[in-house]
Amino acid sequence: MEALDIDLEESEIELPTEPMLLNVGPSHPAMHGTVRCVMELSGEAIARVDVQVGYLHRGFEKMCERGTWSQVFPYVDRCNYVSPMLNNVGFAMACEKMLGIEVPDRCQWYRMALGELARISDHLTCDGAMAMELGAFTPFLWMVKARDMIWDVMEEETGARLTHSFGRVGGMAKPPTDGFKEHARAVVAQVLKIVEESEGLLLGNRIFLDRLEGIGIISAEDAISLGWTGPCLRAAGVPYDVRKSNPYMKYAEVDFEVPVGQTSDCLDRFLIRLAEMRQSARIVYQCLDRLSDSGPVNVDDPRVVLPEKSGVYTTIEDTIRHFKIVMEGLKIPAGEVYSYTEGGNGELGFYLVSDGSGTPYRVRIRPPCFQVTAGLEKIITGQMMADVVPCFGSLNMIGGECDR
């Protein structure tokens, strides 16, 4: 039997073709987060696309200019709300760089352990949501279950499951709890098991692989030019990881690998996140081994660290200190700094400008998501409409961080 579409150009029938405009989002079940894509479709292929962000803009940078430096912590929590601990630590480190202080070893290991747990929860969310949007609901539920276990640890440590506000300039709000190491070890082992099970469900699934393989390919040059960092850039074959290239805290002392992809398609971005979760788990174990059970967590610097409550209630010096830090804010010397760490989605930078008062003059967050989402247009142009969903999912756009 002859194919029906044979010699269509030469046939006398001329079908009327007109590009169709299609709007997806800002609130659409297949687009997690709030982003809007206006597409011009030619048949099922995307001829042009305009990606519009900003639906979750809350004026983060303006709000930061109104309070004290410490009052920025709750805001940065709400930037990347699936790995708030990484944002907390990133901001605290930027302030510490300006103050020229270094937190004690115990705090650094603690920050790293919590940060890597947050990274695992970030990647779990991304991979789980990606699978769910392609119709695989079970792995999503399993991965969210694993994420909940991590959040149980976070809740035990910080008192909050989602937005911890746990970082402080010069340390952490509280030292690790007694059961932290034991609990974290148990949870990481369980999470890895769940990751393995979910992986088994997905990577043996023809439908899932067909929807990801060869879709959304971007060259390394384009990815770099777009400012991509993090798992998406590493999937393009560029081994850039701030933890390796500019080791901060104790990352130079721990043993881990930076997985890189080869084909830079959606499947690679999915696999990179799976591999990074395993590496993060390795780091968590090493941090827990090195985390000492006693010793100070906060830096011994009365300019920035709040005094002990017992002292505040009994001595006038500590009362004044407490009052000055809370009411006037801790003073950061005038100047500017760009401090960067590896966030859940890539290089999370803070460009801070201080005028020497207790209030930040300018807090600029360099959101990795914003740059990555800017590349969505590039990777979906020319693809099929149905490929938008895995492409968008694999970028892990976090509305709070992208739109601030």
Added chain:
Amino acid sequence: MSKALQELVISSFQAHVLGSHAQHGDETIVLKPSAWKAAHAFLRNDPRARCEMLTDLTVVDFPDREVRFEVVSHVHSLSLGHRLRLKSSVGDSDGEDANIDSLTSLWASANWQEREAYDMFGVRFVGHPDLRRILLYPEFVGHPLRKDYPAQKIQPLIPFRDVLGTEKLAPFGVFEGMSFGRQTEHSDGVEE
């Protein structure tokens, strides 16, 4: 950040460099706005610089200064591992006449970064192909991250968009497929 790179740029753009410093290990060069694009092109293309990535581009507002907006960029070389910050000041004390060359022809990331800087500060990037607001809506009046924009200010609810009879606007026309589409007309009358 790198001292050698800073010296290289200073020696290559001597006439256009207004100052340089390094604070907390971040090397910074202050440039005349006229050399903004040339210096970035040099950093991107010179084999000794090879800054493949424009990490960040933002603006800081100093309303008390005669030249008000400080455009700040951070470039990064993945292959050579160094970073540099460049700054240039534009705009008079009223916030008018803030024009600087666009870097979109050098780095793709400059597209959205410059759109955001325009949206938040009203700095116009000359040569940008599509300078629309990005985080805010087109009817928004003013530029919120300017220091003289009151944080408490409430923008009025925008009326239902009357789209009939309007000529087609970039990139897809006013409808954008849906009647609630964003318009791309600049509310403050600025057309790029």
